[in-house]
Amino acid sequence: MGRARGRRWCVVTVQVAGEPLLKVNNRPIRDGRITGQVVATQVAVVALLIGALNGPVALLAGLVVAVALLVPAWLRVRGRWVFEWLGVAMRYGGRRHTAVASGLLGFVAPGAEVRPAELAGEPAAAITDGAGLTAVLELGDPTALLAEESPELPSPAVLLPAPATELPPVLIQLLLTGAPAPAVRTGAGLAASSYRQLTDGRLLGHGRALLTVRVLRAEGWSDEELYRSLSGLVRKLARRLSAVPARPLGAAAAARAIAEAGHDDGAAGCVESWPGLRVGGLVQATYRLRRAADLRVVMPRLLALPASATTVSLTAGPHSAQGPAPIDITVRLAAPDPATLAAADVALRKLVAVRRLDGEHLSGLAATLPLSGNRASQAADLPDGPLPPLAPAGLMLGVNRHGQPVIARLFRPEQTRALVVGGARCAQLLTLRAMALGARVVVQTARPQAWEQFVRGAAAHGESITMLPPGRPLETAPPGTAMRGTALPGTALPGTALHPLLVVVDVGSVGADKSADAGWQATLVVRDEFAAADVDAAAHADLLVLQQLRAEEATLLDGALGLGEVAGWMTRIRPDMVGVVHRRAVRWAVLAQTPIETQLLGNPGR
Incomplete structure (x- = not known):
């Protein structure tokens, strides 16, 4: 096993799904931003002074330079600084926006592969890419047909291993998917109206919970050592989750779980646009939680939003040398048409404070797949309590x-x-x-x-x-x-x-x-x-x-x-x-x- 001493740890996170009263600091690290704004202001002042000393034409040029610097630095539009929007636009313009059929994984994580592996002594799979290795575990018994009340789900923050020299940096992601019943596509038809009378809209038609474990590549760690670390973490998590069955997915099942989480039908392909995505015939949009929310109360309502499906992702880690581990909370809505998506958007905003990831929906899609792969910039107090159990669905x-x-x-x-x-x-x-x-x-x-x-x-x-x-x-x-x-x-x-x-x-x-x-x-x-x-x-x-x-x-x-x-x-x-x-x-x-x-x-x- 490689040593961590003297090693520079790579801090990465992913977008995240539900925590009890999770205190989210939605301001990333502010020092760099404030320094840049101050420098831009100083340069603008210098430009104005130089212009004032060199006549009207130079003053006009200095004024143009000052406006060009101060507007992006200090003007906020839709909750973000203009210079941040410029960065989003540049990244959006610099990547491809379409993927061929069955190309979802390569679209959101170029170079990633699902490979068979033996983890914790069982046949499983590891998703490998340039940043690390990921294992996907199914929570609950997928073969059980009678939906019983499930135990409370563990917080990824609690499952995150303590900082240790014998482990590489680790991410833990909890991914929850829910579809309401009756399904939105059934509209006000006879079957939907009758089922609504039967259930009062309190039950999910479909629900799934996945847990992903990711070890990050770092200096001094070989692939073999990363595999051993991942296998050991999967074994320990299976023991800690004794109340909730946790089973590693094999290669075929993991690939299928990724496609199903993204609602990829294997033929329609994927298209990203500035305001959203279209995957497998469904229009989709992603959001990031902006303020604290009691997710023990909010989570069941999130998964029952009036959309074809709602996916909520919560990823914790890796531990930071200073302060708590980063955490992001991301929500993805999928709907059959833009009008239904807009209605679900309104319902979501009434429930929690979110920021729509316009221009960054591909990143939001990656964050809400069982990959644990996106980098996060948010910090949060790690909660100790469990999450609410996944509501019975069927x-x-x-x-x-x-x-x-x-x-x-x-x-x-x-x-x-x-x-x-x-x-x-x-x-x-x-x-x-x-x-x-x-x-x-x-x-x-x-x-x-x-x-x-x-x-x-x-x-x-x-x-x-x-x-x-x-x-x-x-x-x-x-x-x-x-x-x-x-x-x-x-x-x-x-x-x-x-x-x-x-x-x-x-x-x-x-x-x-x-x-x-x-x-x-x-x-x-x-x-x-x-x-x-x-x-x-x-x-x-x-x-x-x-x-x-x-x-x-x-x-x-x-x-x-x-x-x-x-x-x-x-x-x-x-x-x-x-x-x-x-x-x-x-x-x-x-x-x-x-x-x-x-x-x-x-x-x-x-």
Whole structure:
């Protein structure tokens, strides 16, 4: 391991996501700025004096020089000095503003690569570039389908290792992404209005938390030593985060996480303009927090802003020899169109004091990706308390006996296979709620008459529900078309985190689905009755939604899943209740139909 003694440490930071009452000093280091302003003033005075001593023409020239110096030095426009805006404009004009499809990483971090690596004894990945190495950890269990109340999230400032000679400079970033439910693209449609009645807008449709660890290159540290340091930090963080599962992502998963964090569809490319960005078909804008905010209160509201998605990044470190480690807080909003983005901008400014990063949105995008790579100039008191837990996100199935929502993460980075036993009306209710999350729907059915009224009533404006006959294979449109919303008739667009795909299979008994995994896609098999032919499908399903069962159905189910006495309880639940089974864990939920659902579907009982 290289020694730190006599070494000059490189101080770098990234833009950051939420802290409890984080006292942000939004004035960078002032000494250099003030010195420059004083020097500019002195030169302006000298120019005026020289002009005054050399006649009217020289005085006029001196006046022009003085104005040219004093205006940039002392005039503020939109919260920044004019000379700062000139620097932003020069940097903006000196870089490229477009990237080809699938080129997001190279666009925001030229030269960066995602490479397989072994970290903390597990297969993982390291993002390497000229400034350091980065590992990405997923917080929470991504395979868990029942969204439970999660523990409080740790502050990156607390996770930051203390200054030590045996470690290179370190950055810790917490990246939070949230999408509201109903999704903004569903507008005031039937599904959105009904889901809003159901949840009062209190739940997220999608949420994700990532933690990144970055070791910076410094004099005397080889790549091998940096890898060892990164591996040791990942191991220590996994131990410290025992209450919150933390799993290092492999190379493919890390690359996918970067693309999904930026909402990159892999085909539309990336375009930067002065007022914002367009990535994957979404217009985006980035902001930096300007004043202190109690993020334990503000964070849940930030993630639920009326945008397609909100990303909040908080990065701490490295420790400074003088004062606290630098911290930046950056927010990125993504929306389907400029009007929606403008409305989200207004809502954000009502919530916290921010500065829009016009001319610097590419830097803001890099700061809100799991890279921990941007340099920061802000200092903050490092808070000791944890952040609020990430709110449960997913599809609300109903409420439990305490009146709390029962939520399933039906859409996730891997495919979900679900089995509904109860009939078409229950499946239609779940489908309507999934549409409120922005899901596209394909229904493959042998009884189209049972679905026609629902399809006519529930189809969203500008987007119909696709109906397929039994036996016709589902064709998926080429990758990258999901954001653009273009696909040939009879094909399904691939699912994304913000626009997943729901395939409803209502063709009678089917075997276990052994098709290749497709992320952000769920297959919902519908059965009116549970028979011996359905045992294989039930045993391989990720999630079961069961209405009141008959005795013989409960016996078959017990044999397939080993539920014990719980299988018997399935015969005694109310007609408007369901049992939700995942990994032998059972949750009971009342469907809690809304007036809109009742009018469209009637009684959901068997």
